[in-house]
Amino acid sequence: MAHPTTTAATPHTPAAAPDAAIVATGLLSAHGRRPVLRNLDLRLGAGETLALLGANGTGKSTLLGLLAGLRSPHGGALRVLGCDLPDERWALRGRVGFVAHQPLLYRDLTIAENLAYHARLHELPPSRVDEVIELAQLGDRRDQPVGDLSRGLVQRSAVARALLSDPALLLLDEPLANLDPVASDLVAALIAPRPGRTRVLASHDPVGSLAEADHVLVLGPNATVKYVGPAAGITPADAEAMYR
Amino acid sequence: MRGLRITWAVLRKDLLLERRSFELLPAMALLAIGTMVVLKFSFDQDEISGSLAAGGLIVPLLFAALLGISRLFAGEERDAGIHQFLLSPAPPGAILAAKVAGLALVLAALEVVLVPAFGLLLLGPSLFPVLPQVVLVLILLDLTLATVGGLVAGMALGTRSRELIVPIMVVPLTIPALIAAQKALAPVLAPGADPLVWRWPAVLAIYAVVLALVGSVVGEYLVED
Numbered sequence: 001m002a003h004p005t006t007t008a009a010t011p012h013t014p015a016a017a018p019d020a021a022i023v024a025t026g027l028l029s030a031h032g033r034r035p036v037l038r039n040l041d042l043r044l045g046a047g048e049t050l051a052l053l054g055a056n057g058t059g060k061s062t063l064l065g066l067l068a069g070l071r072s073p074h075g076g077a078l079r080v081l082g083c084d085l086p087d088e089r090w091a092l093r094g095r096v097g098f099v100a101h102q103p104l105l106y107r108d109l110t111i112a113e114n115l116a117y118h119a120r121l122h123e124l125p126p127s128r129v130d131e132v133i134e135l136a137q138l139g140d141r142r143d144q145p146v147g148d149l150s151r152g153l154v155q156r157s158a159v160a161r162a163l164l165s166d167p168a169l170l171l172l173d174e175p176l177a178n179l180d181p182v183a184s185d186l187v188a189a190l191i192a193p194r195p196g197r198t199r200v201l202a203s204h205d206p207v208g209s210l211a212e213a214d215h216v217l218v219l220g221p222n223a224t225v226k227y228v229g230p231a232a233g234i235t236p237a238d239a240e241a242m243y244r
Numbered sequence: 245m246r247g248l249r250i251t252w253a254v255l256r257k258d259l260l261l262e263r264r265s266f267e268l269l270p271a272m273a274l275l276a277i278g279t280m281v282v283l284k285f286s287f288d289q290d291e292i293s294g295s296l297a298a299g300g301l302i303v304p305l306l307f308a309a310l311l312g313i314s315r316l317f318a319g320e321e322r323d324a325g326i327h328q329f330l331l332s333p334a335p336p337g338a339i340l341a342a343k344v345a346g347l348a349l350v351l352a353a354l355e356v357v358l359v360p361a362f363g364l365l366l367l368g369p370s371l372f373p374v375l376p377q378v379v380l381v382l383i384l385l386d387l388t389l390a391t392v393g394g395l396v397a398g399m400a401l402g403t404r405s406r407e408l409i410v411p412i413m414v415v416p417l418t419i420p421a422l423i424a425a426q427k428a429l430a431p432v433l434a435p436g437a438d439p440l441v442w443r444w445p446a447v448l449a450i451y452a453v454v455l456a457l458v459g460s461v462v463g464e465y466l467v468e469d
Contacts, residue, residue, distance in 0.1 A: 094333030104328040108264050120253035121332035
């Protein structure tokens with residue numbers, strides 16, 4: 001392991017380079033009085049992938065919420081796609097695709113109705129909805145209410161929603177959860193790295209996520225950072241050991 | 245124009261959800277008519293008119309509106325639709341505008357049932373000759389209740405005590421509108437039906453405009469924060 005840490009100290013100092021998609025400096029977030037993230041320093045270049053690892057309750061979803069502009073940090077500085085958060089979150093809107101724990105879909109609307117609504121919010125043409133439904137291979141289910149779908153199909157629909165606006169930043173919280181192997185391959189291809197797409201991938205699968213990551217952040221209990229640095233500096237076995 | 249397009253998109257989605265679930269309108273109607281029945285027996289009179297009649301129409305409407313306001317963002321909270329909205333480039337105030345318009349429409353739909361029920365259950369004098377004046381006052385009252393409701397529901401969004409905040413804030417904020425509606429309706433619903441005193445509908449209209457202006461200024465901050 002090249003850069004293991006058990007404190008908030010980081011191996012490199014973030015710098016707001018023009019091509020940085022995410023720059024966090026001394027980031028602090030708390031739930032009530034309990035800090036969830038403390039003095040987190042992080043830098044991710046545009047087009048890179050960050051694997052976000054850590055046991056349950058270590059703040060992965062909180063960090064994703066901060067990066068999406070849905071939560072406000074309690075301290076430190078956070079710059080995402082050139083926008084200082086929370087002050088400039090209006091400028092971040094529409095540029096982030098988020099696959100969260102919740103699918104962010106109305107369960108009483110069909111897949112097509114949900115995506116059409118989302119397309120209207122993004123002012124996208126209706127043809128984009130058909131395109132994404134086809135990409136996610138949801139054509140035969142498009143008129144089924146989301147509440148009637150299996151968890152795997154809901155997850156695929158959520159991925160389709162996140163990709164609808166072709167966002168510059170993809171925040172993926174367990175994107176392959178509840179998927180069968182075939183659907184898992186399909187979704188993995190849809191969210192795969194590509195030029196101009198920055199990704200933050202929260203997962204409990206160190207092998208899979210490290211394989212496609214440029215950088216790794218392993219969060220520990222009590223708002224500690226167990227590792228932050230290049231993916232080459234950590235093995236899946238090291239990452240797994242940090243869960244214990 | 246963009247704001248209007250987004251407002252229409254949210255309103256269309258809300259109306260589709262309500263049409264599909266058909267939960268809110270029947271619940272509001274049941275509460276309002278139930279309140280009217282209780283009032284009928286409380287007044288201990290076969291028929292009422294004037295001030296008492298105005299109250300007999302406004303109080304059930306207020307209770308139903310409180311129910312509607314407390315459920316205004318329920319769908320957004322249940323399915324995290326507010327996050328979906330905040331991730332989009334849509335202007336944040338548009339969701340509030342859509343909720344206000346949606347609540348005003350639901351209240352108007354409720355009155356299609358409520359006003360005839362009021363005429364049958366409570367009112368002594370005939371309702372038909374004064375129906376246009378009653379409808380005008382109710383439209384203005386709906387707009388005021390919906391605007392206050394949208395603002396308060398937006399403020400209570402994401403708070404744990406939403407059910408407490410809504411009635412505590414909505415009732416005081418709507419008192420000027422409720423008094424104006426009462427004053428406007430009382431002479432119209434009196435035996436012999438005096439003409440509408442335009443001062444009170446004007447007060448209602450001005451209050452609705454002031455609230456709409458406040459909403460247009462603070463709306464986006466309520467939704468964002």
